[in-house]
Amino acid sequence: MKIICIGRNYTEHIKELANERPEEPVVFIKPDSAVLPKEQDFYIPEFTKDVHHEVEVLVKICKVGKHIIEGFAHKYYDEISLGLDFTARDLQSKLKEKGLPWEKAKGFDGAAVIGKWLPKSDFKNLNNLNFSLLKNNEIVQNGNTGLMLWKIDELIAYVSKFFTLKKGDIIFTGTPAGVGQITTNDYLSGRLEGQELFALNIK
Numbered sequence: 786m787k788i789i790c791i792g793r794n795y796t797e798h799i800k801e802l803a804n805e806r807p808e809e810p811v812v813f814i815k816p817d818s819a820v821l822p823k824e825q826d827f828y829i830p831e832f833t834k835d836v837h838h839e840v841e842v843l844v845k846i847c848k849v850g851k852h853i854i855e856g857f858a859h860k861y862y863d864e865i866s867l868g869l870d871f872t873a874r875d876l877q878s879k880l881k882e883k884g885l886p887w888e889k890a891k892g893f894d895g896a897a898v899i900g901k902w903l904p905k906s907d908f909k910n911l912n913n914l915n916f917s918l919l920k921n922n923e924i925v926q927n928g929n930t931g932l933m934l935w936k937i938d939e940l941i942a943y944v945s946k947f948f949t950l951k952k953g954d955i956i957f958t959g960t961p962a963g964v965g966q967i968t969t970n971d972y973l974s975g976r977l978e979g980q981e982l983f984a985l986n987i988k
């Protein structure tokens with residue numbers, strides 16, 4: 786199983802990190818070892834002093850595909866969820882400065898939180914989903930999939946040009962604005978259309 790992540794997919798988030806607006810989707814991979822086991826707390830690793838939360842809508846691939854045409858992309862997933870792309874921002878900034886790959890800053894153990902999966906048929910329009918992240922029961926990130934620069938089906942078409950998508954692969958579709966630092970004793974929970982899909986403690 787691989788986790789394919791999209792960076793810079795929401796304009797307001799691009800602005801908050803003073804990044805350039807990309808001409809094509811920004812893509813990176815997290816290894817399967819990055820998945821935080823269900824019901825476990827997240828321990829801030831010792832190599833960073835600045836882990837950020839990034840709440841994102843997730844898509845689970847349900848059959849193998851390569852060079853998928855956008856019009857057929859909907860056939861390749863039937864479940865969606867919400868998750869966190871934990872990012873060691875201090876380390877990522879150093880790597881970005883030097884033009885080096887981000888993996889250490891985004892692919893470390895526990896850096897991928899995956900919520901409960903829901904059938905996509907539960908939702909009328911996947912391009913109009915509200916989602917949010919709460920930190921200590923206060924909303925810190927709010928997004929709507931309608932604000933994505935590249936929508937789910939476009940992302941599937943794009944990434945499948947480079948990577949064969951396999952059953953069980955997960956796509957992290959990018960974070961909206963409001964990313965920020967987590968600290969010990971924080972409690973994070975994520976909601977998609979009002980339903981809580983994950984909750985965890987930070988240690």
Ligand code: ZN
Nearest residue numbers: 839870959960
């Ligand atoms: Zn992200």
